[in-house]
Amino acid sequence: MVFLSSRTATNSAQCLLVASACVILCVQVQAQAAGGKPASKRSESPLIADENTMQLFEMAMAALVVAFAITFMYGSITNRSLARKVAKLMEDLLTLEFAHSGVSSTEKLLKDGESYYWYYATGRRYTSGLTVFMDLAKRMDVFAYTSGLFSTPQKDRIVFYLPLTDDFDMEPMSLLLVRKKELFRLRELKEGAPLREAETVAANVLELNGIPVDFVCMTEHSDVATALLPERIRTLIQENGKYINSIHVAENGASWDSQCTLTKRLIRVDFSLPGKSSLLPAVLQAMLQISMHLVDAAGEVRLTPVSKKKAIELRKKAVQEAERHIQKKRAEEAATRRLEKKKEEEDAVGKMSREKQMKYEEKKRKKEINARMRKATRK
Structure with a gap:
């Protein structure tokens, strides 16, 4: 794991x-x-x-x-109780969507720390399974607990990972629906890696009816957004917008986190849990409906020739930019190595005797003259 x-x-x-x-x-x-x-x-x-x-x-x-x-005992017990409640609700909601749910026949949850839990479901077309990652608030951390009293408290976050299988033809389409605050945070991360691929491929920023104003929707073409986000799904997004952090559909890879690097075709739905426990079932059901629709749309949607051509062109551009980024990084590393080697040579020359320094300088001049002569001959 x-x-x-x-x-x-x-x-x-x-x-x-x-x-x-x-x-x-x-x-x-x-x-x-x-x-x-x-x-x-x-x-x-x-x-x-x-x-x-x-x-x-x-x-x-x-x-x-x-x-x-x-604090540790209270936070651990509260998080464990919340994770079990989410797992129980997920088990009820996934009965008609997946053939099997839970880590095993006896265990429903996989614990990965006092704030991190995993839940799985398998057995559905177009996807190899659903991975539910629960990143709960650090209630057992006394510093995080007390800081939440004076600033924005931590939220319980859940991420749905849905890797898409390779046994069906998927159109070249990408969609990134992200909250503006989350977008700014991702851009400020080191090298901006999480957004570089998404923003290069999903190059167009669209304004869609029914999408909350504090969200940014990026995709290759308006046809992609219309196909992946019909009116029914946009209504769900509008009703649950305050809980959604981001929705990402990709068939050419993503670098959001470690799970996204495991497969090229992926659907990722990131959202926060409501503070009131009574709203939890409705929010989970809405997020699951959005996720299942995106899985079916990924396997069934067919783009128009115009939108498909534009998507392919943007992917070629993304590959070229990735190659330029790699070449630039290699050039910087080579320049750093040259500077280090030059510094080492200067330090070594400084420790030589006067006679050895003169021989070294003479040898260096001859090497430079030979290099200039070879360059002039090639011209």
């Missing part, structure tokens, strides 16, 4: 802080109780504070440890 690494970094940091607090607390208690020395002698040491200060410090450390423990 590609997401198993670095999932518990935050929890490890918390455990380290708790352990440090416990060690400090033990040291202070031992220092206070050491040997039954008189208070006057203890106060002479600059490393040991007076008894009142010591007690306040110990109480603060104990309170910190208790806060960490309570």
Whole structure:
């Protein structure tokens, strides 16, 4: 599983802080109780504070440890309960869509950290299966929990991954529907990698009726958007727009995350869960309806010759830009290597004797003269 690494970094940091607090607390208690020395002698040491200060410090450390423990237990139990509820609702909703759901016959969920859970479903045409990734709020992290009281709280996020199979002919079409705030965030990431491919292929920004104003819709041609987002689906998007982060349909690859790099044909639906548990079934059902429609449309939609030609041209352009990017990166690496080699030679020459430096300079001049002569001969 590609997401198993670095999932518990935050929890490890918390455990380290708790352990440090416990060690400090033990040291202070031992220092206070050491040997039954008189208070006057203890106060002479600059490393040991007076008894009142010591007690306040110990109480603060104990309170910190208790806060960490309570927050961790509460957050873990809450996230596990929410993940199980989502899995149960998904199992009910997927009964008519997929032949099998759940990690196995006995296990429905796969836990990947206190905030990360996976759910699977297989057995449907046009797709090898549904992967549900749950990225829940870091409720067990006391720092994340308290920071949410003063800023925008973390949201429970779910991503549907639907890899499309290769046993059917799919038209060259790409669609990216993304919230503007999410678009700005992705553009600010290192090298802008998540959006480079999508923006090159889905080059046209369209305004569609029924799409919320805080969303950007990009695709090759208006025919693609009309086919993939009919009025029924646009109504669902309008009704659930405040929960949707992005919808991406691609048949030429994507670099959103590690899951997207596993296949060229992919549908990715990213959304947040509502704060009220009563709205959870309706939101999950709407997101699943949108996802299933996109899967069927990917296998059944046929583009007009004009839109298909434009899509192919944009893909050729994307390949050319990718090649230019690779060549530019190689040129920069080669220039860096030349500079490093030149610096190493200069350092080595600086350590030579005067006589060796003169021989080195003479050899270098001869090499430059021979290079100029060969260049002039070629001309």
